[in-house]
Amino acid sequence: MSGHDAEHVQKALKTYLMIGVSLLIFTGITVGANQFHFVVPVAITVALIIATIKGSMVASVFMHLNQEKRWIYGALVLTVFFFIVLMTLPLFFTLDNIGTAVKAIPAAAEHTGGH
Amino acid sequence: MDMNIPYTVEERPDTGLANGKLGIWLFLASEVMLFGALFSTYIILRVGATEWPHGELNIPLGAINTVILICSSVTMVMAWASLKMHQWGRHRMFLLITVVLAIVFLVNKYFEYAAHFATGEGPWHSTFLAVYFTMTGLHGLHIIGGVIVMLYFLGPGAKLYQKNPDQFTNRIEYTGLYWHFVDLVWIFLFPVLYLL
Amino acid sequence: MDHATTHGTAAHDHAHDHAHELGFWRKYVFSLDHKVIGIQYAVTGLLFLLFGFSLMMLMRWNMAYPGRPIPLIGNWFGVDKAPGGIMLPEFYNQLGAMHGTIMVFLGVVPLAVGGFGNFVMPLQIGAPDMAFPKLNMMSYWVYFCGGMTMLASFFQKGGAAQSGWTSYPPLADINPGQTMWLIGMVFLITSSLLGSINFIVTIVQLRAKGLSYMRLPFFVWAQFVTSFLLLLAFPPLEAAGILQLMDRVAGTSFFLPSGLVVSNKIVTTMTGVAAGTGAASVASGGGNPLLWQHLFWFLAHPEVYVLILPAMGIVSEIVANNTRKPLWGYKALVYSAVFLGFMSFIVWAHHMFMTGMGTTMSAFFQTTTMIISIPSVVILTALLMSLVGASIRFNTPMLFALAFLPMFGIGGLTGLPLGLAPSDIHLHDTYYVIGHFHYVVAPGTIFALFAGVYYWFPKATGRKMNEMLGQLHFWTSFVTINLVFFPMFIEGLAGMNRRMYDGGAQYAHNKAVLHWNVVQGYAAWALGLAQLFFIINFFMSIKWGKAVDRNPWEATTLEWSAPSPPPHGNFLSEPIVYRAPYEYSVPGAAKDFTPQFEPERA
Numbered sequence: 001m002s003g004h005d006a007e008h009v010q011k012a013l014k015t016y017l018m019i020g021v022s023l024l025i026f027t028g029i030t031v032g033a034n035q036f037h038f039v040v041p042v043a044i045t046v047a048l049i050i051a052t053i054k055g056s057m058v059a060s061v062f063m064h065l066n067q068e069k070r071w072i073y074g075a076l077v078l079t080v081f082f083f084i085v086l087m088t089l090p091l092f093f094t095l096d097n098i099g100t101a102v103k104a105i106p107a108a109a110e111h112t113g114g115h
Numbered sequence: 116m117d118m119n120i121p122y123t124v125e126e127r128p129d130t131g132l133a134n135g136k137l138g139i140w141l142f143l144a145s146e147v148m149l150f151g152a153l154f155s156t157y158i159i160l161r162v163g164a165t166e167w168p169h170g171e172l173n174i175p176l177g178a179i180n181t182v183i184l185i186c187s188s189v190t191m192v193m194a195w196a197s198l199k200m201h202q203w204g205r206h207r208m209f210l211l212i213t214v215v216l217a218i219v220f221l222v223n224k225y226f227e228y229a230a231h232f233a234t235g236e237g238p239w240h241s242t243f244l245a246v247y248f249t250m251t252g253l254h255g256l257h258i259i260g261g262v263i264v265m266l267y268f269l270g271p272g273a274k275l276y277q278k279n280p281d282q283f284t285n286r287i288e289y290t291g292l293y294w295h296f297v298d299l300v301w302i303f304l305f306p307v308l309y310l311l
Numbered sequence: 312m313d314h315a316t317t318h319g320t321a322a323h324d325h326a327h328d329h330a331h332e333l334g335f336w337r338k339y340v341f342s343l344d345h346k347v348i349g350i351q352y353a354v355t356g357l358l359f360l361l362f363g364f365s366l367m368m369l370m371r372w373n374m375a376y377p378g379r380p381i382p383l384i385g386n387w388f389g390v391d392k393a394p395g396g397i398m399l400p401e402f403y404n405q406l407g408a409m410h411g412t413i414m415v416f417l418g419v420v421p422l423a424v425g426g427f428g429n430f431v432m433p434l435q436i437g438a439p440d441m442a443f444p445k446l447n448m449m450s451y452w453v454y455f456c457g458g459m460t461m462l463a464s465f466f467q468k469g470g471a472a473q474s475g476w477t478s479y480p481p482l483a484d485i486n487p488g489q490t491m492w493l494i495g496m497v498f499l500i501t502s503s504l505l506g507s508i509n510f511i512v513t514i515v516q517l518r519a520k521g522l523s524y525m526r527l528p529f530f531v532w533a534q535f536v537t538s539f540l541l542l543l544a545f546p547p548l549e550a551a552g553i554l555q556l557m558d559r560v561a562g563t564s565f566f567l568p569s570g571l572v573v574s575n576k577i578v579t580t581m582t583g584v585a586a587g588t589g590a591a592s593v594a595s596g597g598g599n600p601l602l603w604q605h606l607f608w609f610l611a612h613p614e615v616y617v618l619i620l621p622a623m624g625i626v627s628e629i630v631a632n633n634t635r636k637p638l639w640g641y642k643a644l645v646y647s648a649v650f651l652g653f654m655s656f657i658v659w660a661h662h663m664f665m666t667g668m669g670t671t672m673s674a675f676f677q678t679t680t681m682i683i684s685i686p687s688v689v690i691l692t693a694l695l696m697s698l699v700g701a702s703i704r705f706n707t708p709m710l711f712a713l714a715f716l717p718m719f720g721i722g723g724l725t726g727l728p729l730g731l732a733p734s735d736i737h738l739h740d741t742y743y744v745i746g747h748f749h750y751v752v753a754p755g756t757i758f759a760l761f762a763g764v765y766y767w768f769p770k771a772t773g774r775k776m777n778e779m780l781g782q783l784h785f786w787t788s789f790v791t792i793n794l795v796f797f798p799m800f801i802e803g804l805a806g807m808n809r810r811m812y813d814g815g816a817q818y819a820h821n822k823a824v825l826h827w828n829v830v831q832g833y834a835a836w837a838l839g840l841a842q843l844f845f846i847i848n849f850f851m852s853i854k855w856g857k858a859v860d861r862n863p864w865e866a867t868t869l870e871w872s873a874p875s876p877p878p879h880g881n882f883l884s885e886p887i888v889y890r891a892p893y894e895y896s897v898p899g900a901a902k903d904f905t906p907q908f909e910p911e912r913a
Contacts, residue, residue, distance in 0.1 A: 009199040012196065017189065019189075020185060023188075023302075024185055024186075027178065027181050027185065030305070030310065031174065031178050034174070034306075034310045043310075043311055047306040048306075055299050055302050055303065058188060058295050059295070062188055062189075062192045062295045063291075063292050063296070069131040071130050072132070075140060075141060078144075078539070078543070079148065080147075082148065085656060086148070086155050086609060087155050089660075089672075090159055090605040093601070093605070093660075094163060095162075096669030096671050096672045119439065120439060121439075121516075121517060122442075122517070130515060132515075132516065134512050137516065138442065138443060138508050138509075141507075141508045141512065141542060142508055144543065145542050145546050148544075148547055149546035149550050152549075152550035152551065152606055156550070156565065156602060159602050160565070160597065160602070163597075237561070239562030239563055239564075239594075239595060242564055242596075242598060245561075248561075248563075249554065249557055249565075
């Protein structure tokens, strides 16, 4: 059964345990990084990077994604693409005033300044 | 009414997959979009907010829960691995430990929620808490669902191992995939809600 | 493969024994057989279509004769919906919201995907059943629960949902009826998700020997792409539904902006009640109504392709069969369907041009919307080209399939000014939009679905439907349906808004086009009566239709190799595919069709 026979699994046991320990360490790092009080964009980036590393470990080792078949990869790639669309496009709406002429009335300009 | 559906246990040669394996991954893909929509909600509401609370959540408890869930992922994969190595007793032990860890997670969440409700701060209190309760609540429902499935495989479902050990092993594998996904969501939820 | 052949017959015998063992409930109600489940979906879907149609009839009355008591049945609705038989605006809104919801989610999709997909697809790929029969059965019953929830919502205090099928907050957050709608939607979405997983795994894993992807009937490709749309696009709406439920039940403000004032009062929620203080207090605010729109349309745009793709699949099968030649541009059809499915995820904001988005986002979505019209045109062109040089058989399924083509053409073309922001400014939320989407779904998809019923009825029952009644059904429906929907373009261009309980009578700018409401009312009645030909034919033919054998249409795809109706396990011997799906009029062949399942002559 495609690399998942008893012998392979026996060898993989050690890997599972090591990944488990790594995940715990990275969790510690996540909490530790929080103590540094980075500026929000940096904090987000750091947190997401660490989470992505942890997530990739879970996905590739525990969920066997590193040995999975093309259909699974294909479905996941498609999903990840749409996931990114869902994350980013609505955000662009809120940030979009590019190209929109903002002709503020002088009094109102004081309120809108700084965004 | 046992229709003989091919590739229920053995893999189809050209895809290399059994039906259930493809099925559970497709389900997980839909779950990615489900939680994705909630993360998108979080992003939109936070970007649009004039202020966003910090320090309202119990970070140590959240971190402990993260540790618990990671350990449960390890025991879950061990439960499946034991089956692959035909070690029924160890499989049962690991699966049971996974269930216990999951329940501890839920108990911790109960304490967290109770602490908030005690001060009258439920999901209605702010958009931050609304997002927190909804995302962790939905995640918690997924944990409960996983526990139910695991209890089934510890209980009445275990009989299948006698009849068709390969099919049972596959089902444990699929349960494990679901469980790892639930862990994965928490790996992102914890920093996003508790730390950022 | 001999093993599989004996397996096939063994399975047949084995299952046959089982079928004798199964009681009435396991055989007909909680069946695991995809054919039974398909018929359950189809019949339930047709009944909901009829119900949704009658909701529209009520609306049409008030639009044609606002303020006049509903004749005959006016007193059925009670004083909170239609006192003295005169429809309240709130009731009109309920009818409108539920008409849309029921037609889309309880009618068309269950029939097109749950009904036709379930019944035909496994047969067309040579499978004994779906990959997960138990999941299939569950999907139907969850849909059924969702449907019952939606129907029950009419009877709760305050009535059914009345904020449009689009359920926009802040109105939907605070309007009555919405909670049950949301619960119903959760059921329906779950049903769809489970179904889509089943479809994809079945198509990938259970194709017969020799059935490569590029030998699949286009109907199967259409269902395949549709299933991916359902799988990936529905979850955000499920999430949004949960969020709106939280707003209504848990006092959150996901969609309620700060300081919202309605009818001179600040919006309150369950806040105080939930906190046990007993007093309602102010919603926390900070929510974003546009967030709902994004999550809703992220689903609802792919949803419209869920509505059209199965229909295109059905029309393709029937066109190939009744032109006695292969479909023109099979590869183009397949690539277009896949591309269409992909693009459908990145066009959704063309439903939101009027929400104040900046020009960059507007340009992006206008561009993707224009791009997505290309595969639709390719598909329509391929089908039209399939007619060139053909020996057309004008039977009932073919009449409906042929009508689909220009009707979909009108629907599609009228979408173009809506997809471009400058023209959309004038047309948004007018009757032009209603005309556009009804053309695609009503004389478009529903005609294709009728075509499918006439076409596959013999496979499901072993009898053909009556041809004369079928022709009557077609011609009367075709004429009346155009009379209902075409005037909507005229009304819309004149600026008549949609969702007006009095048909726009209160606005002076509508005066010149108001009379069309009366025309449409009569036409709708006639359209409804025309369906009697279908209903009578359907039931009569089950008992007294002309008995037919396996392949009455002399078609080439796999389902026609099974007995009519097919037994459990579908095929008496293992199906093997030898060629492409539409080998009609092969030069040098003895007959004008060479089925996929017929071996090569030695």
